[in-house]
Amino acid sequence: MSLKPSVLTFLLLGSLTLGVPLWSAAQETQPDTSYTTTPLPLTSTLPRNYPVITVQGVCPAGKTGGKSGAKSSCPIIVTRTEFEGLVAALDPKMLKKDRHDLARNYGQLLALSQEAIRKGLDKEPRVRALVRYASVTALASAVSKEIYRDQVSASPEQVEKYYHSHKATFDIYTFQRLFIPKEKQGEAMSLEDAAKGDSPSTEAAMKALAEGMHTRAVAGEDFAALQKEVFAAAGIKSEPNVNMDNVGRGSLPKAQNEIFDLAPGKISSLLTDNTGYYIYKLVSKQTPSFDSVREQVQVSMQNQGTTEAIAQIQKLSQATVNETYFDKYDTPPPNPNEPDVDND
DSSP: OEEOHHHHHHHHHHHHHHTOOTTHHHHTOOOOOSSOSSOOOOOTTSOTTOEEEEEEEOOOTTOOOSSTTSOOOEEEEEEHHHHHHHHHHHOTTOOHHHHHHHHHHHHHHHHHHHHHHHTTGGGSHHHHHHHHHHHHHHHHHHHHHHHHHHHHTOOHHHHHHHHHHSGGGGOEEEEEEEEEESSOOGGGSOHHHHHTSSOHHHHHHHHHHHHHHHHHHHTTOOHHHHHHHHHHHHTOOSOOOOEEEEEETTSSOGGGGGGGGOOTTOBOOOEEOSSEEEEEEEEEEEOOOTGGGHHHHHHHHHHHHHHHHHHHHHHHHTOOOOHHHHHHOOOOOOOTTSOOEEOO
16 A cells, blocks of 8 residues: 555654654664653753754755854754643643653654755645645644633533533433344345345345334334344344343434434334334333433533534634535546655
């Protein structure tokens, strides 16, 4: 598999944020065990300009460093203040080993970026586009976090008020469920069916079985007995279980959300997806007390508030995409002069 240089750039940047040492596999060095997972000691006694990372890079064209006759070197120094600012931006609780890995990765990235500047790559349109995209992404992430922090500051009274106005969101349901697969399994499939490959006859048979099971479920037949009958017809050997306890809204596929509006004892319509057919019976519904779901309510309130605030910003910005451009867009042919970069 090969990657274009622009994709490699994102991988290099990703190694910084993930704290994964660059080229660690290629170096084949023994793991450094001197850096434990304990937090760093206080470094506030060190000067603010104390060097944490130093990159002895080659000077860009037109600049010199060091004494006359010596190899030109223009070091890049990341001070304690700068490095700790980066740590605070990524993860203020970062442990000692992770900080050390970050410093090594950052140093390697700085060396590569300095070489890119020396070669003038920072002036190329494709690189400038990547830098702009990275900047926009970072700013968007920053404002999203800021909006979320605003939601976190909600008072206990606001959280309880949210609970009372969204009680149904936190209801806990108990269901019984019948599942009918779309195709027969194993021995239940005849040789004739298996020879057809796509098994159209078994799909038709299972659909008819599902419709019949729905009729019988509505008539009040026992779900456990019906599920055993389905499994036998479908060739499924496992022991069926029709009971579903402690189910909350949002825990099932959206296409099945209608079951949360059932009255106790009622049967759902015949629901389907690419795996098979589903029939639900609502057994019971309980509304938990505020105290028992306080944290869940707070998180739900924060998420909803953040989503609504971001949606409002996007609505006001009126960002639109000109679909005509994509109707006419034709992917350009590959540039034979641009080499692939192997990531193996």
